[in-house]
Amino acid sequence: xxxxxxxxxxxxxxxxxxxxxxxxxxxxxxxxxxxxxxxxxxxxxxxxxxxxxxxxxxxxxxxxxxxxxxxxxxxxxxxxxxxxxxxxxxxxxxxxxxxxxxxxxxxxxxxxxxxxxxxxxxxxxxxxxxxxxxxxxxxxxxxxxxxxxxxxxxxxxxxxxxxxxxxxxxxxxxxxxxxxxxxxxxxxxxxxxxxxxxxxxxxxxxxxxxxxxxxxxxxxxxxxxxxxxxxxxxxxxxxxxxxxxxxxxxxxxxxxxxxxxxxxxxxxxxxxxxxxxxxxxxxxxxxxxxxxxxxxxxxxxxxxxxxxxxxxxxxxxx
Numbered sequence: 237x238x239x240x241x242x243x244x245x246x247x248x249x250x251x252x253x254x255x256x257x258x259x260x261x262x263x264x265x266x267x268x269x270x271x272x273x274x275x276x277x278x279x280x281x282x283x284x285x286x287x288x289x290x291x292x293x294x295x296x297x298x299x300x301x302x303x304x305x306x307x308x309x310x311x312x313x314x315x316x317x318x319x320x321x322x323x324x325x326x327x328x329x330x331x332x333x334x335x336x337x338x339x340x341x342x343x344x345x346x347x348x349x350x351x352x353x354x355x356x357x358x359x360x361x362x363x364x365x366x367x368x369x370x371x372x373x374x375x376x377x378x379x380x381x382x383x384x385x386x387x388x389x390x391x392x393x394x395x396x397x398x399x400x401x402x403x404x405x406x407x408x409x410x411x412x413x414x415x416x417x418x419x420x421x422x423x424x425x426x427x428x429x430x431x432x433x434x435x436x437x438x439x440x441x442x443x444x445x446x447x448x449x450x451x452x453x454x455x456x457x458x459x460x461x462x463x464x465x466x467x468x469x470x471x472x473x474x475x476x477x478x479x480x481x482x483x484x485x486x487x488x489x490x491x492x493x494x495x496x497x498x499x500x501x502x503x504x505x506x507x508x509x510x511x512x513x514x515x516x517x518x519x520x521x522x523x524x525x526x527x528x529x530x531x532x533x534x535x536x537x538x539x540x541x542x543x544x545x546x547x548x549x550x551x552x553x554x
Contacts, residue, residue: 248368248393257362257370259393266290266403266532267393269370271359276309281338282356284372285312286391291534292401295476297483299442304503307338308440311530313409315435315510316342317422318355318376318384320415334378342424342432353379357387368393369406376411383414395531400545402484402533407437411524421516423497423509431463433512434497434505437528439485441504445474448504451539452496459500464512466493469546472506473536482536488546490527 247262255272258265267289273282280301287310288296298310319333334355335341340348355378362372369392376385388410395404413419424432441448450459452467462470471486487506494508508528510516518524531545 248396250364250366250368250370252362252364252370257364259368259370261292261393261396261403264290264292264294266292267391267405269362269391271362271372273356273358277306278356279338279350279354280307280309281314281336281354282358283309283312283314283336283338284357284359284374284389285309286405287311289405289532291483291532292396292398292403293481293534295479295481295483295534296442297445297474297485297532299440299504302440302443302503305339305440308438308503308505311405311407311437311439313357313387313389313436314338314438315421316424317427318378319420319422319515320378320382320384320417321420332378332380332382334380334384336376337434342427342429344428347429355379355384375414384419386412386414394529400533401535402531402545405528405530405532407528407530409437409524409526411518411526413518413520413522416520418520419518421511421518423511423513425513426511426515432497433464433495433509434507435512435516436507436510437489437526438507439472439487439505439530441472441474441485441506442477443503444477445472445483445504447501448472448474449536450498450500451542453493455539459498462496462498464495464497466495468493469542470496470498470506470508471537471542472498472500472504474504475536481534484531484533484535484537484542486531486533486537486542486546488529488531490529
């Protein structure tokens with residue numbers, strides 16, 4: 237089938253208070269954005285996040301503070317190590333690094349260690365629009381209290397399609413360095429841990445989705461197969477507890493196909509990594525512009541159905 241993509245459903249309604257935004261499609265709240273970072277323990281990295289995300293039928297497709305990784309919170313931007321490096325000619329200034337992921341930090345030669353290095357991401361402003369979009373101005377503040385990055389983050393509910401049983405989360409982030417020194421985004425794999433290349437836009441699924449099916453472009457299938465591989469899109473299919481049925485999430489990053497960090501058996505998690513095996517540098521004043529679309533669908537979609545649904549959007553972007 238060929239999906240009929242619509243910009244926004246007339247059913248969509250947005251509401252907000254001081255630290256929460258809710259987007260509903262009909263009677264179902266499909267998206268909740270939390271900006272009350274002070275409610276998060278400091279060691280988990282105080283940061284805005286999206287949870288719960290739901291299908292059009294009301295199935296929850298995000299996990300929040302699971303017992304295995306309390307710092308996993310729905311869907312968010314997270315960086316295990318953001319390092320500020322003093323440029324050549326300033327050897328007297330020590331490098332600074334902060335954990336914007338939460339939990340223990342990976343240290344080369346030592347493994348995961350509990351360090352007092354958690355940063356925080358503060359919201360200076362957020363605003364909503366009647367078209368279902370939310371924009372927020374954020375500041376990434378290092379463990380030493382020094383601002384490292386500014387961020388303009390926007391997200392929106394798009395392409396509500398009752399016939400196909402899905403909607404699309406559109407998520408954009410513009411990160412700009414603050415200060416006179418370059419920064420580097422790093423994953424644990426950059427620091428020496430094999431197959432732990434997580435860094436950036438990260439989805440944690442509900443525990444019921446553990447062991448779900450993973451499909452990707454170019455005929456690739458399976459979490460182990462996709463780990464560290466490049467693909468234009470990746471889909472995760474999980475089955476609900478408590479209610480009958482499945483959900484399919486299709487992650488489509490903009491630009492070059494990323495290297496994927498994917499977990500299936502340990503826990504359900506997907507991340508188009510910014511720095512899977514190599515650090516990503518950002519020069520002073522440079523802007524890193526990122527864009528992602530996540531199709532959130534009821535049912536277990538086949539590869540053919542995913543490719544058929546995505547084809548118009550992928551073609552239009554080239």
